[in-house]
Amino acid sequence: MAGATETFYSVIRRQxxxxxxxxxxxxxxxxxxxxxxxxxxxxxxxxxxxxxxxVIWLHGLECTCCSESFIRSAHPLIKDALLSMISLDYDDTIMAAAGHQAEAILEETRAKYKGKYVLAVEGNPPLKEGGMFCIDGGKPFVEKLRSMAEESMAIIAWGTCASWGCVQAAKPNPTG
Structure with a gap:
């Protein structure tokens, strides 16, 4: 993903x-x-x-339609959004890295930009049974979300799943 040391101007001039x-x-x-x-x-x-x-983009319980819509958008094209408009440093859905490598990138980005990154959250954190209904990187997503939120400068609830729970919050809801 793009480095956050570039300015918007340097990117568009290069283009x-x-x-x-x-x-x-x-x-x-x-x-x-x-x-x-x-x-x-x-x-x-x-x-x-x-x-x-x-930008660090996390995924909890979700239907993934927000990512799908973003990837297939025409105005702007995903390449323009990712290469010119934002510096998406972590998104496990569209990045090449996976597993331990992806987790290392997340922690590196968090440490490097402490208090200076935007946290985009697609999906929701299940709360029942200690958050065990959504494990991400070996721990409950709710723990990961709280940890990343503490050091972000802003948080964006991305879509219905993050804002209202969407399908995952429908009754009966065993995940909380």
Whole structure:
């Protein structure tokens, strides 16, 4: 996955976007947010100097339709979202690594970006029987979620499964 030391500007320049187009983007962004012309230069400065924010995407009990929809989206294309817009440093559903290697990447990302990563959560943590209905990396997903959430700067509940429980929360619900 992409490294979080790159800036948004360095990525789009590498892809052939001109400086003029970049400033047009910043002006349109400022205008769409109701900001003034001077704010466009502040947006440009931030995109040129600040590193892209790393994203850690975890999966609990879910139907996986959010990932499926994301992978098959056309606006934006997944390649554009992953290579230009965000720095997805961990997602066990779409990354090549698995098992111990994937867990090592997760811990490395967590340590390197402590307090500076966004945690995206697709799916929910089962709570009954100590969370034993969803084991991830050898431990209950609820433990992994709490641990990763403690050191994130923001958490996104991604989709219905994470927000409301979806099919997994239907009665009777033995997972809690």
């Amino acid at each position: 052939g976007i001109t400086r003029r187009s970049f400033h047009k983007f910043c002006s349109l962004t400022a205008a769409s947010l109701g900001l003034g012309p001077l704010d466009a230069s502040s947006i440009a400065s931030a995109l040129e100097t600040k590193p892209r924010v790393p």
